[in-house]
Amino acid sequence: MKLIKFSGLLLTAMLISACGNDSTDSTNPTEKVQEESSQASSNDPTEEEWQASYRKIALSEADRYIELTEKNGTQEADRLESYSGVIKQQAEKMTDATDKEKFIQLADIVLSDKLEEAKALKAELEQ
Structure with a gap:
């Protein structure tokens, strides 16, 4: 019976320490959230970076269409729809x-499927 009581106290102590009731941490939880939020904001891409990424993805997809069409000839309709869909x-x-x-x-x-156009x-968009 004493072992069970002792185990219960030990378990309670372990749970309390695991929950972060450490008196040495004086940081306010609200301050932690604000600090983490400001760090995340400073790492977010700018609007210019987003716009550049949209262009890059669209040009890359057009490039895939061009390369594969030059290599394999006319593409299947579903492939053309896929390339076009990503660009759009x-x-x-x-x-x-x-x-x-x-x-x-x-x-x-x-x-x-107008390869030359x-x-x-x-080429015009890449300039």
């Missing part, structure tokens, strides 16, 4: 109206 999805996220319009045009060209527009 990235274009929809763009805030620059001119870029958005040109990338949507590129998506339509890829969907129509896709290459020309991609």
Whole structure:
């Protein structure tokens, strides 16, 4: 019986220490959350970085279409839809109206499997 009582006290002590009731930690939990939040904010990408990533993804997908079409010839319709869909999805996220319009045009060209037009527009967009 004494062993059970002792075990219960030991278990309680272990639980209390595991819960963080350590009197040596004087940091306010609210301060910890604010500090972690500000650290996360400083690491978040800027709007310019997001826009650059949308362009990069769309151009990369156009490049895949061009490379595989040059290597293998005409692509299956579902592959064209996939390439075009990714390009269009990235274009929809763009805030620059001119870029958005040109990338949507590129998506339509890829969907129509017009290799030379896709290459020309991609080259223009890369400048």
